[in-house]
Amino acid sequence: MSENKSNFKNIELFWNVQFIYELVLAQLELQSFDIDYKVSEDFRNFSVKEIPNLEHFLSRTAYFGSALSKSSLYKSITSKNITRSINQYLTHWFYPYKGKFHPQMIRALINYMRVKEGETILDPFIGSGTTALEAQLLGINCIGVDISEVCSLISQAKTMSIGSIEDIIYHHTEIEGKLGKIQSNQEEEIITKISQIINSIEEPEVRNFFKVSELIAHSDKMRRKKKDFRKSFLKNSAKMITSVSDYADLQEEHNLKLGKVDIYQGDSRELKLDSNSIDGIVSSPPYSIALDYIENDKHAHSALGHDIDVIRNDFIGVRGKGKDKISSYNEDMEKIYLEMDRVLKKGKYCVIIIGNARFNNEEIKTVEMTINQFKKIGYKLEKNIDKIIFGLYNIMQKENILIFKKES
Template sequence: MCTGEPLLLPKHSSSRLRSFFEKNQFRTGYATHGLFPYRGKFHPQMIKALINIMGLKPGDTILDPMMGSGTVPIEASLMGINSIAVDASPFCRFMTQAKYDALTISQKPLHSALKNSKTLFELFSKQLGLPVSGSKTRNGSRRSEFTGVKESITAFQSTLIDRFLGLIEGVDKDTLDFLLLAYLDSAGYSERSKRKPPIEQFQAILERYVFVVQKIQYVLEGSESILAKADIRQGDARKLDLDDEHVDAILFSPPYSFAIDYLANDSFHLNILGEDIERLREKMVGLRGKPLKEKYSIYIEDMGKILAECARVLKPNRLCSIVIGTNDNQLSKALGIPKEEVTGLHKIIIDFSKIRLRNCIKII
């Protein structure tokens, strides 16, 4: 999976960028993990290692209650391990589903899409809006607004396939979602950079996406049956829609308190999905509340609920692994105390686990 060219870079890419991916090809450049550069994502090799350390076997089921970009369900599927992946963000659900489906998606419509990339871009931008180049800063805040979304994807998805049929033979919902993810990826780049027009960003990213599909499907040819099922959901980690003692393992990384405002980062994508961002904010762990101290207090309360749910749905004598940092610097500012006096998030999680997870926890 990891050998050969890690990904297809645009011809204009700098030698520095090409060198980076050549040296780091064994990190995230395999399967569909590299689709969409989501902030704070796992390295898939770390997930593979943890799944092995936790003793999971093909046919077992692992839960990621805060899946983000979907590294756990994608990697688990490649290992023959079933997964349930949950996130409060509808964009995370959409992104993960598209990446999972891309493991087995039909390639013929994708090559047709490449030939008609300009027309596809015009159709997407006309119906869904177009980002303003360079409108978003590194921290996710906006200097200017994108051109307004005219129609959400949920509003016209039923008719969009009919519009594509004249351009792309064999198009279906999986193809449509794959192409839309490429468009959203290009929109994100356009918001952060003025180096290339949005149409050129889309064409380059779509070409890279199709290359990714070709590569992983070449590797999997003849052994597609090893892929395990991924049940990908939008939901609340504080109240999981799962029976007691339902899963064989849990592996996730919670938000580092309020370190990243994922809603601001994904605002263009969420608007396209027809979401009310401020209403969604009340469901996002780490974003609820206004003053920093209030956010911190609510975050701790929410994490307690999440760990209680983990203890409830995990089978006896099985493991829950949580990947988390200390976040000392930000907590020091929020609480108004010296960094040395801050109780790191990792320590808080450990203390919670002693009561709610019966000590079946690994902390990294």
């Protein structure tokens, strides 16, 4: 026993790990790297005898800050953070999007799915782009789809600005100069002028970057009652530049080979992708009737010139009224799951993070519906992990991480 004990060496769990589902994922992560481990009774201290491929483990782990006295890459990644929120590192903070994934969880799930560098994962509800950035950091290609132009812009700005950082800095100085010359104090005039300047930028990555900064300024105006739009826009742009530069520095310091990212605005009920082309799927579908994505980002959709009532027709979970809303949701999700199945290769994983919402005091069994649907089309439910949710207490208290494997 004592001999055994001395053979084991500590590996350091990140201090911020606090929930049961995170401890479950941390252990699954070790298992996916074929690491034989021991864990203390309080679940804080992990120890291992050996790590078969230490460098590989250190470059991919999401829950361990170091192993065998060497730091993990994720420790360096998370240190590049200009916000006060530990999971909003690098460009993850761009735009205050409600219902974002926890990036650490996504990194661990990609590890669980055993997706390799150079392979491709899909998130058909890319939202604010969490999956895209995490895949990119792991050298994995990502295809992200979302019906919302706001979401596709945010996801692109988070992942694609790194390739155009010098042009972005140049344009920022130019824009600052142009805005400095405007004498008017009329807010609407300034907002229109900023929009015109941005639309005249030719390079798509640079234009998207400033569009997102503009959308954040709209959000500041609506939600935080910030009065000076010009100041808010310029300040956001400068902060965003800092984060993209940090990302570029990280890439250089660690010689990172980033994955390719392809984001498109579209309807996932009909994916524009080849059959059997995807090596893994991780996604959280719209939560039935729990969150009104259109209403939440009304100001941003309007700023991009969309009519809220028109785009609502294609957004899953918000179209229809009363019971119709729920049956349309179920129908739409069935279609999407069939599409995911069409594009996913056999033997690969599909991870769905979803919860049951309440409607008229009745629980809508979305989790059970999802499990049944996947079993019907030949998937095995390999894991079902409970995860609590903060901030949506009255409608949803928990969601489930459903890990399916495509068997036939």
